[in-house]
Amino acid sequence: MGLSYRAPLRDMRFVIDEVLQAPAGWSQLPGLTDLDANTAAQVLEQAAVFASEVLAPTNADGDLHGCTWSDGQVDTPPGFRAAWRAFVDAGWPALGCDPDWGGQGLPQLLNVALYEMLNAANHAWTMYPGLAHGAYECLKAHANAELQQRYLPKIVSGEWLATMCLTESHAGSDLGLLRTRALPQADGTLQVSGTKIFISGGAHDLTDNIVHLVLCRLPDAPAGTKGLSLVLVPRLLPDGTPNRVRCNGIEKKMGIKGSATCTMSFDAATGWLIGEPHRGLAAMFVMMNAARLQVALQGLGHLEIATQNALLYARERRQMRAPQRASSAHNEPADPIAAHPAMRRTLWTLQAWTEGQRVLAYWTAQLLDESERQPDLARRERAAALLPLLTPIVKAMFTEHGHTGASMALQVWGGHGYIHEVGIEQHVRDARIAMVYEGTNEIQAIDLLVRKLLPAGGRPLDLLCEALDSEAEASEQVPGLAAAAAVLQTASAGLRDATRALAVDAAVEPELPWRLADDYLRAAGLVLLGWAWLRSARVATPHQDDPWYARKLQCALFGLEWLLPDVDALLRRIISRRAALPPLPDA
Structure with a gap:
């Protein structure tokens, strides 16, 4: 019962090693100079064993049993305690923590990859260690020495x-x-x-x-x-x-x-x-921002497990003849539903979202590492300036796509998907809460536009658009990618124009950015996905004779050709702002 989970290790390494070229960057960061791609791969392989073989089997039973309360005491579902013990014994809570407090000192990029796997395997269980890491960050930044000595080693080890x-x-x-x-x-x-x-x-x-x-x-x-x-x-x-x-x-x-x-x-x-x-809110925001990235990974985890299981099912389930196969000579009465255009579009959308969001999640983690360790002051400050913009986008977009994607995947199973034993309906239910907590997605949109961009006239966005434009310039020289690069450049320029227009118009109509913040965040998120798809396409293109890289290229081009153009409608609504939003009647 429930969905199976296989950690997508090759996809993860494609992003870490090839798209982001993280191992080369580690060689320049104090504390990480001895970490290479092979060592990182071994860490991910062991994490995959835990997620797939120890944690994933507890997910469906955990949903059925739930937690129980009696006279102030709470028991977690069967298997949760044993999984926690195995997690602690293997040292996973300490992975991305400072060695001064008993941590392993590995990059946040690997910690984010670990938590993608954990959330895909069992979102509910992963809530427990996910919150602990945010508390660690908060205490490390703000607690006095006595509290740090008393509590940090116990949290880092997983004892508390x-x-x-x-x-x-x-x-x-x-x-x-x-x-x-x-x-x-x-x-x-x-x-x-x-x-x-x-x-x-x-x-x-x-x-x-x-x-x-x-x-x-x-x-x-x-x-x-x-x-x-x-x-x-x-x-x-x-x-x-x-x-x-x-x-x-x-x-x-x-x-x-x-x-x-x-x-x-x-x-x-x-x-x-x-x-x-x-000054407690400032201290708590350290934990909250760490938690927002954790919540984004919940969305990515649900999207990954929903996508890989929907693909497996769609290749096996036969229904009707697909249009392009209807006149073929084979005698099968029905084709796999993966051959039908409607299903192909759904499945490619799920794959493009998943792969694009993995690039963005890992890039965010890479910037965290640079903001903490990079000896070059200019690069460290650049990373620190990008993070406040990326955090609300990834939290809101990943969780929206996590829930929407799980629901789209349920559609692949048809009526079977609505049945509990299949397992996808649990992910639809589980994913929904992530859009609500750690600051609702609407609050993330307001934070991005109203609090971070408009007070500075939209100028902080220029730093983000520099990364977008740089990728477009690199990709336009690659055979077959010039048109896609031009689409990204246009989208980047449109986002800049919309931001500047809002900065001007908000002075006349103060409520305007509050009304359009959701559209703005979705547009910004989609443009960032365009950057992730184009970067992936540029890396995959020289190797497209290999079927695996050819599929990567197909997926990235699907996102660029089918999904990125949706940003035009969002930007038009932001700039035109003609649709009224009347107040609701009192009765």
Whole structure:
């Protein structure tokens, strides 16, 4: 029962070794100079064994059993604890962490590839370690030395897990409304009181201790988000006694049922301040941005497993005669559905999305590595400047395509896809939440356009478009790619024009960018996919006599010829802005 999963190792290595040429870049980064392509491949191969053979078999059963709650305690589904133990014993939580805290010091690029596999194999299970890595990043950046010494090694090793406690019943995306309080004590600790909802991994049986990072208010806090502080509240205190933290229940959800989504109460629980008072949101954003990339990988993981299983099924399932085969001499009463034009278009779309998004995900991770390790200041600053633009795009686009793609794949199975035992319907359900949490996709669009681009007159986009235009210039010299390169150049110029037009028009009509932000992010994401497809096509073209590379080229050209032109409609709507968006009536 459920879908099978085979980690696409050759596709991953194509992106890492050939499209991004990451091993050559590692040779220039302190701490990675001894890492080569073969060593990286061995890491990926071992990760694939864990994802495919240990974790994937727990996915369907985890969906059926879900988590169970009893008197404040939560049990995860059968097999989850054993998978966690195997994950920890193999050292996977430490892969992308600093050796100073017990990490392996490998690049974030390999960590992202690992998490693509984990999310494809079991999204619900992967929620637990995914949040821990964000907590690690937050504590490393903002906690004092004592807290770092006490908690970072345990989180890095996987001995302890962590949560992000933001949401309250009256305050979802509007964090300025949070009411949870923290009272300073004479010994320097804080007593935290309040209730948080929708807390992923708030309670479970995978680790003894859980490190909660809680947004709350000190007594002298100003109103709104400027009054938020971040406090570390462990389930177990340093002496091993239980803290005053309780799980009051878990949610019965549409999907990711193996991930415990908890209501957590803090009743004068002991905690320690992270960072400065009233500066908690800045500290929490370190964790949130790490989590947003993790969520993007959830979308990619669902897209990958849905695509590879839809392809397998479409090649086996026979229905009717395909138009181009109807007059052929063979005597079969029906052709594989993969031969029918409607199915071919669906399957190529799924493949193009998957392969383009893998390039973008891995490029984002490569930029993370450069922003942290690159000794050349100009290159380090360039990487750091690109990341805030890419993060909202990949989070929103990947999760939208993850859910839409799983739904499209279900269509390949027809009525069989709607049946639980086949397995694809679970991925449709599981993928849907990723569009909601870690900042809804609408909020990501507003963040990109309203907060990051327009205040600077759209100029930050120029840096991104430089990468697009550079690829178009390189590709127009490659036989067969000149037309595709011109399409990307036009799309890049159109995105620049739309951004500048919005910057001007927003001064006259302030609500305008808020209305068009979703269209803008989709357009930006599609243009970035165009860059990924063209770059892949340029790499594959010299090797197209090899059937594997020929398929890569076909897939990239399909994206450029069939999918990238959709950006024209989005840009026209942004620039023309003629469609009214009237207010809704009160009754």
